[in-house]
Amino acid sequence: MDSIMYGMMNYVQWQLRHEVSSQEALETYLKEYACWDRASYFSVPPMKTYEMDNNILSWESPISTSFVENNRVRALFFPASHKKSEYHPTLIILHALMSTSDHGYRRIAAHMNQRGWNVLFPHLPFHYSRRPKDHANGALTITTDLIRTAQTVRQAVQEIRQLMVWLRIQGSERIGLLATSYGGWVASLLLSLECVDFAVLLQPIIDLNLALFKSPLARMMGSSLRAHGVTHEHLDRHAHLTGPSFATPLTSSERIALIGGTYDCIAPPEQLKYFCSHWNVRYEEVAQGHFGYQAMKKALLFIDIFCH
Numbered sequence: 001m002d003s004i005m006y007g008m009m010n011y012v013q014w015q016l017r018h019e020v021s022s023q024e025a026l027e028t029y030l031k032e033y034a035c036w037d038r039a040s041y042f043s044v045p046p047m048k049t050y051e052m053d054n055n056i057l058s059w060e061s062p063i064s065t066s067f068v069e070n071n072r073v074r075a076l077f078f079p080a081s082h083k084k085s086e087y088h089p090t091l092i093i094l095h096a097l098m099s100t101s102d103h104g105y106r107r108i109a110a111h112m113n114q115r116g117w118n119v120l121f122p123h124l125p126f127h128y129s130r131r132p133k134d135h136a137n138g139a140l141t142i143t144t145d146l147i148r149t150a151q152t153v154r155q156a157v158q159e160i161r162q163l164m165v166w167l168r169i170q171g172s173e174r175i176g177l178l179a180t181s182y183g184g185w186v187a188s189l190l191l192s193l194e195c196v197d198f199a200v201l202l203q204p205i206i207d208l209n210l211a212l213f214k215s216p217l218a219r220m221m222g223s224s225l226r227a228h229g230v231t232h233e234h235l236d237r238h239a240h241l242t243g244p245s246f247a248t249p250l251t252s253s254e255r256i257a258l259i260g261g262t263y264d265c266i267a268p269p270e271q272l273k274y275f276c277s278h279w280n281v282r283y284e285e286v287a288q289g290h291f292g293y294q295a296m297k298k299a300l301l302f303i304d305i306f307c308h
Contacts, residue, residue, distance in 0.1 A: 002289035006216040012139045013220040020144035020228045029147045030237045041241045042193055044161040063155040067132040073159050074129045075122035078109035089174030090118040090167050094183025098138035115307055125152045144224045156186045192247035198255040198306035202295045203267040206244045206275050209235050215266045256281040257302045263289040
């Protein structure tokens with residue numbers, strides 16, 4: 001399964017090979033944000049013009065891009081009860097990179113509804129309803145255009161922070177996170193900015209250098225970046241903002257769990273173990289690659305424990 005997915009992702013990146021950031025533009029961007037702190041970079045502007053239509057919450061994204069489809073956030077809302085007077089805790093599910101189906105996430109939502117939890121499934125930038133025409137689902141999220149890659153994860157973090165503010169205003173005092181792969185990267189950044197009830201991260205991308213230059217996912221991107229003089233040192237200069245290891249979570253370590261895959265080449269288990277020791281959080285491992293179903297089964301066991 002991993003080999004098939006890597007092949008597909010590299011083909012998508014081959015189609016985008018001409019969009020690599022120039023050294024000049026990248027240098028300008030890195031210098032602009034060199035002295036910024038994480039709180040400023042991921043600051044939370046007020047949610048504008050939100051609407052709830054047929055259990056789809058939508059609002060204007062805090063970051064405007066050249067792709068109009070990506071500029072309005074949408075989150076599927078699965079309520080535990082249809083009585084407006086009842087307030088329930090809420091689980092936010094952050095999907096993986098290039099996730100093409102929400103069928104499994106809908107099953108998780110039904111499971112959580114039975115336990116009395118609302119579920120919100122936001123479409124992360126460039127995915128699902130936010131996919132620009134003539135592009136694959138999520139294809140523009142991580143590319144050789146490193147400026148857009150940085151701004152996209154910034155956009156995702158700001159949007160989920162807005163969603164958390166909205167939830168608290170609605171009366172949801174307990175908020176949990178379930179996040180996979182790219183969604184795990186977003187969640188790991190959120191945890192340094194927001195205190196949640198619990199978080200379960202499945203094989204989060206915590207090292208963009210490895211993902212872009214060394215992993216099987218990066219064969220096309222890595223060669224294209226190197227050909228244009230872009231190295232891991234450029235990424236290191238932005239890591240104080242977008243590197244999960246450069247901050248610690250506000251949530252109690254006892255309420256955070258990470259799950260790794262024994263054969264994962266994008267989020268290697270040895271890397272995740274080191275990260276967990278830095279954060280002092282629990283680590284579990286299952287026998288799968290980066291793509292599979294065993295990790296989610298393990299995650300649901302953690303969630304059932306945390307929900308009590």
